[in-house]
Amino acid sequence: MDTLIQLRAASPFLQRCETPIGRVEVLSDGEAVTSVALEQRGSLPHDGLAYDSDAVADEAVAQLLDYFQGVRRRFTVPVAHHGTPFQHAVWAVLAELRWGEHTSYGAIARAVGRAGSGRAVGGAIAINPTPLIVGCHRVLSATGRVTGWSWGDGAATKARLLAHEGIPFIP
Structure with a gap:
């Protein structure tokens, strides 16, 4: 549970959607998308948490749904990656x-x-x-x-x- 709490603190906003490849989960820090996860074996990383969305996560979901409908070919939502x-x-x-x-x-x-x-x-x-x-x-x-x-x-x-x-x- 500590991992969920730490991730939740870093990315407090959560949104999900249904797609042709399964459910997708989007996390946002309020300024950018910090994580996108695709359903694996029927679950998402934060299935136990309720939706708490913001404008960034909502826009990411809208763009993902447009992508799967074939009307969006480029994502414009900001992303924030942490890595080397x-x-x-x-x-x-x-x-x-x-x-x-x-x-x-x-x-x-x-x-x-x-x-x-x-x-x-x-x-x-x-x-x-x-x-x-x-x-x-x-x-x-x-x-x-x-x-x-x-x-x-x-x-x-x-x-x-x-x-x-x-x-x-x-x-």
Whole structure:
């Protein structure tokens, strides 16, 4: 319970919505989205907490719902990430990817000046605090294969998101 209390203090606003890939939870600190979580095995990280939303979390949910309806192709809600400089560099590259664009782990490693560090890039992507908004699902292996994903139902959810955006991939 201490973890929930600590997270709740850092991000006091909570909103949820139903999407084609399951429920999604958004946390906001009142100025930016600090976390997005996708339902895994029927639960969300803060299922025990009541909604306590704000304008930022409400806007994030509205933009997510528009994304799933196919009318939004770019998120404009502010995000606040906490991580290492390397993680921030990886997440910044992800944030530049637009609807229908994709890249590879190796290409991101080269973009952040760490060629050959594809595994480290994968680690940073795995802990992206705002999936969907910062589109980590748009990263494929060098051969175009869908590799593991930390959210929802894993690779199956990632494949659904790629298909939603018309991104070609190898299952």
